[in-house]
Amino acid sequence: MKVLVTGGCGYIGSHTVVDLLNEDYEVVIVDNLSNSKIEVIDKIKKITGKEVTFYQYDLCDKEKVEIVFARENPDAVIHFAGLKAVGESVQKPLLYYENNLISTLNLLEIMQKYKARKFVFSSSATVYGKPASLPIDETFPLSPTNPYGTTKLMIENILADLYQSDNSFDITILRYFNPIGAHKSGLLGEDPNGIPNNLMPYIVKVATKELPVLNVFGNDYDTVDGTGVRDYIHVCDLSYGHVLALKNKRVGLKIYNLGTGMGTSVLELVNMFEKVNNIKIDRQFVARREGDIDACYASNAKAKEELNFECKYNLEDMCLDSYNYVKNNINQ
Numbered sequence: 001m002k003v004l005v006t007g008g009c010g011y012i013g014s015h016t017v018v019d020l021l022n023e024d025y026e027v028v029i030v031d032n033l034s035n036s037k038i039e040v041i042d043k044i045k046k047i048t049g050k051e052v053t054f055y056q057y058d059l060c061d062k063e064k065v066e067i068v069f070a071r072e073n074p075d076a077v078i079h080f081a082g083l084k085a086v087g088e089s090v091q092k093p094l095l096y097y098e099n100n101l102i103s104t105l106n107l108l109e110i111m112q113k114y115k116a117r118k119f120v121f122s123s124s125a126t127v128y129g130k131p132a133s134l135p136i137d138e139t140f141p142l143s144p145t146n147p148y149g150t151t152k153l154m155i156e157n158i159l160a161d162l163y164q165s166d167n168s169f170d171i172t173i174l175r176y177f178n179p180i181g182a183h184k185s186g187l188l189g190e191d192p193n194g195i196p197n198n199l200m201p202y203i204v205k206v207a208t209k210e211l212p213v214l215n216v217f218g219n220d221y222d223t224v225d226g227t228g229v230r231d232y233i234h235v236c237d238l239s240y241g242h243v244l245a246l247k248n249k250r251v252g253l254k255i256y257n258l259g260t261g262m263g264t265s266v267l268e269l270v271n272m273f274e275k276v277n278n279i280k281i282d283r284q285f286v287a288r289r290e291g292d293i294d295a296c297y298a299s300n301a302k303a304k305e306e307l308n309f310e311c312k313y314n315l316e317d318m319c320l321d322s323y324n325y326v327k328n329n330i331n332q
């Protein structure tokens with residue numbers, strides 16, 4: 001089976017490409033490298049010993065999307081490409097709506113034309129907004145609180161309408177919780193430019209002394225120790241969920257949460273990072289971050305039941321692998 005992976009040079013996409021190649025899928029990547037580097041292609045080859053076909057195209061350019069389908073005729077598409085920074089989406093909503101929606105509409109239109117039927121979409125737990133209870137299952141109401149999250153919900157709605165109009169499509173929507181960690185090789189991982197917004201990249205930059213101290217946003221949440229609780233999942237468990245989605249025998253429009261089902265507080269994560277990496281992370285409590293919620297973790301029962309999804313890596317692995325990647329790549 002030939003799989004087109006959009007955004008395949010990015011953090012989650014690159015790990016998924018490795019899994020796909022290891023399982024003997026043929027892989028074509030389309031990525032405009034707006035948030036990733038070309039070196040990822042060589043690293044994927046180094047890890048797997050296999051070739052991928054790469055197009056540096058912007059998916060907002062429909063003619064380019066068509067060129068890929070005409071040449072490659074993929075059987076399935078896993079659509080990771082998109083802009084994902086919540087804060088930036090509040091500052092530049094039009095950029096987010098344009099990039100995330102137009103790219104997806106182009107892909108779906110060309111898929112329809114070339115009769116490619118299997119589509120796996122990267123959605124996010126952010127579509128649930130502030131949940132009324134925990135754990136969050138797939139039937140919970142959806143109410144994103146920022147333009148990034150709204151693009152995800154809009155795309156979910158577009159996919160539902162498309163499926164309604166043409167039920168030969170086979171669509172899987174995956175709602176990710178908080179991916180962290182990196183490939184064990186130390187070759188693939190996440191290392192955002194500038195000051196990170198998300199917790200694990202920030203902790204790592206304190207560990208490498210690029211930043212002096214971790215600001216812990218709030219210590220008066222209604223949680224185990226007053227700090228925010230999230231469902232951190234190792235990126236390699238998350239990426240393998242996409243292989244399982246391709247193998248799923250159920251057809252139709254399906255939605256799955258991909259998380260571990262366990263909540264971890266900020267302090268629990270920082271303490272675990274210190275312990276497994278034997279390093280001190282200076283931290284200070286500061287005000288809550290606007291828009292943050294107390295706690296968010298998944299029910300992954302549906303993914304376990306229908307996809308045989310399981311998490312092989314624990315919080316220790318996540319902390320070790322996140323730091324290992326950045327130490328390996330510090331001067332690149």
Ligand code: NAD
Binds near residue numbers: 007008060084
């Ligand atoms: P990433 O930024 O590392 O990867 C996305 C890739 O898409 C990048 O390589 C970028 O260059 C590419 N891209 C963006 N717009 C493009 C376009 N118009 N044409 C071609 N390529 C384009 O992000 P990631 O963390 O790997 O996330 C992958 C997907 O998962 C995104 O859709 C994101 O919204 C979603 N998601 C991520 C998280 C997370 O915490 N990382 C959580 C939930 C959902």
Ligand code: UD1
Binds near residue numbers: 176
């Ligand atoms: C982020 C995204 C969300 C996305 C989710 C999964 C934001 C605002 N939201 O949310 O859309 O679906 O990741 O990838 O980016 N924290 C600190 N100090 C820091 C950074 C974070 O204390 O410097 C705390 C936060 O308050 C939160 C926890 O750490 O309690 C996790 O934060 P983060 O990594 O940004 O993830 P989410 O808030 O879940």
